[in-house]
Amino acid sequence: MAGTSYFGRMQYNVARGLREIVAPRQTMPNAEWARIEQEFGDSCIFCGQMGTKENRGIVPDHLVRVTRFGELVMGNTVPACQTCNDARRDKDWRPFLRERFPGDAEAQIARVEHYLAQHPYHPMRPEDARSEQEFREYTALLAEWSSMLEKARRLRSAVEQRRKQHEHTANTALRTLPKRRR
Numbered sequence: 430m431a432g433t434s435y436f437g438r439m440q441y442n443v444a445r446g447l448r449e450i451v452a453p454r455q456t457m458p459n460a461e462w463a464r465i466e467q468e469f470g471d472s473c474i475f476c477g478q479m480g481t482k483e484n485r486g487i488v489p490d491h492l493v494r495v496t497r498f499g500e501l502v503m504g505n506t507v508p509a510c511q512t513c514n515d516a517r518r519d520k521d522w523r524p525f526l527r528e529r530f531p532g533d534a535e536a537q538i539a540r541v542e543h544y545l546a547q548h549p550y551h552p553m554r555p556e557d558a559r560s561e562q563e564f565r566e567y568t569a570l571l572a573e574w575s576s577m578l579e580k581a582r583r584l585r586s587a588v589e590q591r592r593k594q595h596e597h598t599a600n601t602a603l604r605t606l607p608k609r610r611r
Contacts, residue, residue, distance in 0.1 A: 436578065436585075439578070439581075440578060441496075443574050443578075444496060444571070447567060447570055447574070450567070456501060457489060457501045457502065457506065462489060465503065465507065466508050468544060469508050469544075471487065471508070472487070472508065473508060473513050474508055474509055474537060474541060475509055475510070475513040475517070475522075475529065475530060475537065476510060476512075476530060477533065477537075478510055481510075483512075484510035484511060485510065485511035485512060486511055487509065487510055488510070488511050489501060489506045489507075489508070489509075490513075490522075491505055491506060492505050492506070492541070492550070493505050493550070493552045494519055496519050498554075498558050500550075500553070503548045503550075504544075504548035504549055504550030507522075513529075516529065522541070526538055
């Protein structure tokens with residue numbers, strides 16, 4: 430169905446945004462980010478490229494994803510080009526490396542694991558990241574979003590059906606017109 434990936438990306442972004450509201454520590458001092466970039470040679474931990482116009486630059490990427498309440502802190506943040514960050518979405522970083530860059534995956538994994546040994550990170554449990562009231566509000570927002578997403582999908586389907594019907598009617602009308610003589 431046309432637009433399916435659009436809705437998937439929208440769902441991911443909204444779910445991530447809602448989790449960022451309740452997840453702890455989602456900002457990082459510039460000096461700390463510069464240190465992380467330097468540790469990884471100012472290049473993407475996945476593809477190894479420096480930031481370019483084509484890959485849309487180097488950005489902080491969470492090893493424990495925001496969608497799992499990972500924090501933007503030393504030991505959970507690595508440099509990734511925006512292209513790899515987008516492609517990874519909600520996948521764990523090790524399988525992503527192995528699938529996407531099999532030739533260099535084990536070396537990159539060892540590099541990240543060395544970084545993790547130097548900067549241990551212990552993610553907060555989701556239930557510790559928010560109060561019971563915050564959890565209820567968060568859950569209600571997710572339910573409202575799911576309802577709105579379903580309405581958007583139904584609207585998209587109705588629009589597609591109308592367009593197909595209009596196209597079919599227009600094509601039928603064209604076929605019934607008399608042909609011009611030359």
